[in-house]
Amino acid sequence: MANPSSSVPATPVLKDELDIVIPTIRNLDFLEQWRPFFQPYHLIIIQDGDPTKTINVPEGFDYELYNRNDINRILGPKASCISFKDSACRCFGYMVSKKKYIYTIDDDCFVAKDPSGKEINALQQHIKNLLSPSSPYFFNTLYDPYREGTDFVRGYPFSLRGGAPTAVSHGLWLNIPDYDAPTQLVKPLERNTRYVDAVLTIPKGTLFPMCGMNLAFNRELIGPAMYFGLMGDGQPIGRYDDMWAGWCTKVICDHLGLGVKTGLPYIWHSKASNPFVNLRKEYKGIFWQEELIPFFQSVSLPKDCTSVQQCYIEISKQVKAKLGKVDDYFNKLADAMVTWIEAWDELNPSSSATVHNGAAK
Amino acid sequence: MRNPPSLLSLAIDSAVPNLPNFDDLSPLPDHVLVDLFLRTLRAGKLTEKILNLFVATGKEEVLTLIRSLNIRRVITPVLPTTTIKDNEVDIVIGALRSDLTSFLNGWRSVFSQFHLIIVKDPDLKEELKIPDGFNLTVYTKTDIDQIVGSTALSFSGYSCRYFGFLVSKRKYIISIDDDCFPAKDNKGIFVDAMAQHIENLTTPATPFFFNTLYDPYREGADFVRGYPFSLRNGVDCALSCGLWLNLADLDAPTQALKPGLRNNHYVDAVLTVPRTTLMPVSGINIAFDREALGPALFPALKLAGEGKVRWETMEDIWCGMCVKVVCDHLGLGVKSGIPYVWRKDRGNAVESLKKEWEGVKLMEEIVPFFQSLSLSRTAATAEECVVEMATTVKQHLGTAHPVFGRAADSMVEWVRVWKAVGSKSS
Numbered sequence: 001m002a003n004p005s006s007s008v009p010a011t012p013v014l015k016d017e018l019d020i021v022i023p024t025i026r027n028l029d030f031l032e033q034w035r036p037f038f039q040p041y042h043l044i045i046i047q048d049g050d051p052t053k054t055i056n057v058p059e060g061f062d063y064e065l066y067n068r069n070d071i072n073r074i075l076g077p078k079a080s081c082i083s084f085k086d087s088a089c090r091c092f093g094y095m096v097s098k099k100k101y102i103y104t105i106d107d108d109c110f111v112a113k114d115p116s117g118k119e120i121n122a123l124q125q126h127i128k129n130l131l132s133p134s135s136p137y138f139f140n141t142l143y144d145p146y147r148e149g150t151d152f153v154r155g156y157p158f159s160l161r162g163g164a165p166t167a168v169s170h171g172l173w174l175n176i177p178d179y180d181a182p183t184q185l186v187k188p189l190e191r192n193t194r195y196v197d198a199v200l201t202i203p204k205g206t207l208f209p210m211c212g213m214n215l216a217f218n219r220e221l222i223g224p225a226m227y228f229g230l231m232g233d234g235q236p237i238g239r240y241d242d243m244w245a246g247w248c249t250k251v252i253c254d255h256l257g258l259g260v261k262t263g264l265p266y267i268w269h270s271k272a273s274n275p276f277v278n279l280r281k282e283y284k285g286i287f288w289q290e291e292l293i294p295f296f297q298s299v300s301l302p303k304d305c306t307s308v309q310q311c312y313i314e315i316s317k318q319v320k321a322k323l324g325k326v327d328d329y330f331n332k333l334a335d336a337m338v339t340w341i342e343a344w345d346e347l348n349p350s351s352s353a354t355v356h357n358g359a360a361k
Numbered sequence: 362m363r364n365p366p367s368l369l370s371l372a373i374d375s376a377v378p379n380l381p382n383f384d385d386l387s388p389l390p391d392h393v394l395v396d397l398f399l400r401t402l403r404a405g406k407l408t409e410k411i412l413n414l415f416v417a418t419g420k421e422e423v424l425t426l427i428r429s430l431n432i433r434r435v436i437t438p439v440l441p442t443t444t445i446k447d448n449e450v451d452i453v454i455g456a457l458r459s460d461l462t463s464f465l466n467g468w469r470s471v472f473s474q475f476h477l478i479i480v481k482d483p484d485l486k487e488e489l490k491i492p493d494g495f496n497l498t499v500y501t502k503t504d505i506d507q508i509v510g511s512t513a514l515s516f517s518g519y520s521c522r523y524f525g526f527l528v529s530k531r532k533y534i535i536s537i538d539d540d541c542f543p544a545k546d547n548k549g550i551f552v553d554a555m556a557q558h559i560e561n562l563t564t565p566a567t568p569f570f571f572n573t574l575y576d577p578y579r580e581g582a583d584f585v586r587g588y589p590f591s592l593r594n595g596v597d598c599a600l601s602c603g604l605w606l607n608l609a610d611l612d613a614p615t616q617a618l619k620p621g622l623r624n625n626h627y628v629d630a631v632l633t634v635p636r637t638t639l640m641p642v643s644g645i646n647i648a649f650d651r652e653a654l655g656p657a658l659f660p661a662l663k664l665a666g667e668g669k670v671r672w673e674t675m676e677d678i679w680c681g682m683c684v685k686v687v688c689d690h691l692g693l694g695v696k697s698g699i700p701y702v703w704r705k706d707r708g709n710a711v712e713s714l715k716k717e718w719e720g721v722k723l724m725e726e727i728v729p730f731f732q733s734l735s736l737s738r739t740a741a742t743a744e745e746c747v748v749e750m751a752t753t754v755k756q757h758l759g760t761a762h763p764v765f766g767r768a769a770d771s772m773v774e775w776v777r778v779w780k781a782v783g784s785k786s787s
Binding site for chain 1: 399402403429430547570571572573574575579581582583584585586587588589590591592602604609610611612613615619622624625626627628629630634635636637638639640641642643671672675678681697721724725727728
């Protein structure tokens with residue numbers, strides 16, 4: 001059963017267990033608004049673009065900053081798997097973190113207000129999402145049954161009410177919605193003003209488009225799957241980094257019995273990127289995703305893949321075998337996926353033997 | 362810091378508003394044509410005539426762009442809620458209480474434009490009390506016996522609604538329990554549950570890929586980045602499952618453990634339940650496309666201690682599992698979320714717990730069974746699906762519990778009755 005409703009338990013702050021990863025090329029002024037919520041936490045800032053530029057971090061934050069030179073120094077030849085001139089470089093932050101949880105946010109995302117006018121502590125909601133189970137095996141019509149004020153509905157089998165551990169918490173955005181370039185072109189003025197007061201588990205077997213703007217995950221459970229691919233400079237595609245990570249992550253979560261939640265919290269997305277620039281970046285992705293979706297929908301992982309790394313390597317093999325013929329890019333990507341896992345294991349030696357608690361399905 | 366405009370971009374900008382004066386764009390180089398097309402789109406000036414101009418050039422890049430953006434000639438607008446097709450809807454109410462005055466008066470502003478089918482629970486002794494001013498047809502036990510004839514099917518209790526589904530002649534059916542009233546949304550405005558159900562049923566569903574902004578066809582929403590274009594047409598929505606404020610549809614053990622728990626959470630969303638995902642479909646507040654689903658909603662699973670409160674039934678949950686499998690198989694969509702209805706406090710969860718325990722235990726068998734159920738390719742209609750499911754239920758579940766064997770028999774009998782009575786109405 002879900003929490004008793006008599007008292008609202010305090011959400012643990014987890015300040016020594018969570019890192020906030022922020023990719024940036026401009027400045028971090030946006031952190032001022034987040035100060036009351038972020039200041040207790042350690043920040044990992046990944047500076048993309050020109051490494052000679054100085055990024056100003058507001059006073060009072062505890063952080064480590066990595067630019068391209070640092071990435072090259074730390075990873076050596078393996079640095080080739082980390083994108084350049086694209087926010088996909090943020091996944092380097094996941095790799096170097098030593099914490100159990102990661103929250104990643106874009107530098108044009110601000111604190112949103114709920115319908116009562118109260119400022120939303122997005123991080124706290126993500127923590128709530130990650131610390132309570134998911135329900136991927138059967139859909140609960142009242143959404144997340146572990147939230148205050150709700151529960152499992154009639155007909156929900158009791159044997160499934162323990163749920164699955166939550167690996168990912170996918171938040172949403174008010175104001176500028178995360179639309180692709182064609183939609184942005186056709187509806188340049190549309191703003192997301194609808195506050196949907198729900199968190200729900202994305203059911204097992206269902207894929208979704210994962211946006212990296214407001215995302216938290218349990219690094220110990222799913223970290224190695226959060227590779228944001230080869231994007232940006234020198235690559236034929238952009239704006240599919242988080243999508244790629246999301247599809248791989250969901251397939252692996254389904255296989256290992258982990259849950260993915262979406263919904264609250266909302267952040268306020270302030271900047272609309274140029275749709276023409278976006279179209280150029282996404283152009284190939286729009287066609288390729290028609291092949292990618294059936295590919296991911298049909299990926300099946302063998303029972304002996306019991307760790308995230310094993311699952312990920314297996315996916316990279318299938319990417320090479322089946323997507324290599326769509327474009328040579330996928331051959332490079334498959335290799336980069338392997339490099340990523342090698343780099344991950346090098347930087348995180350104890351986790352290379354990690355076997356997930358649940359049985360692989 | 363922007364580059365100053367080039368002669369080419371200035372030329373394209375001035376061409377956009379003058380496109381109606383052109384009758385042939387094929388002399389233009391490919392990249393200029395693509396740019397012109399995109400700018401026309403952005404300026405909101407893509408009319409059918411102009412689209413034809415671009416298509417007539419025969420240039421591959423433009424045609425590909427048109428296909429990938431899914432631009433089609435005839436644009437079918439999403440129907441606004443004010444133009445509900447009244448004569449295509451029947452509202453079916455199962456009357457388990459004799460005095461329907463406050464119920465019908467509560468819904469008057471919303472019900473009065475529709476035809477209502479009221480089916481009296483055959484076990485109810487008292488005469489129905491119904492206020493004036495509605496367009497309705499009332500059916501009682503006598504009518505049921507007369508129309509259906511001799512049958513092992515039971516229309517007692519909540520199952521009386523199914524008789525209403527049977528005799529309806531309309532395309533859409535909306536069915537609400539008689540202890541539910543209009544709910545208020547977050548702004549304090551009463552929700553027109555009928556309009557929202559119709560909206561759900563008349564806009565496509567998206568079962569193959571999850572949209573993180575929920576129903577993309579709602580005002581102010583759309584498909585998000587990463588949603589494949591080929592899946593953006595969606596499929597027909599055949600079932601709309603609404604929700605409940607105040608007394609939610611929790612089971613007896615849960616409500617007994619948390620007697621004070623009431624649902625105050627108005628979640629302003631409707632979403633498609635993905636293909637292959639099963640869910641408990643509550644019969645309290647649903648709507649469906651009768652033409653598409655036909656006999657796929659039926660009175661079949663009757664608990665030994667079935668009673669007159671929802672805590673003491675599983676018939677709708679069983680039916681809902683079957684319907685979801687049928688929808689997944691036939692490529693139809695199921696939506697869940699708004700509209701909400703406000704459900705009155707009624708009954709005693711602890712008392713019901715004694716009876717409903719049977720239902721709770723049965724779910725442990727029901728869910729794995731349906732999760733592994735797949736229908737054969739030859740089952741192409743809802744009727745064929747139901748008959749095939751009944752056979753499988755009998756084989757795999759019937760041996761363990763007689764209640765499933767009886768359910769299977771009821772499903773088969775229901776299809777027979779539907780063919781004799783129901784399909785004549787459509």
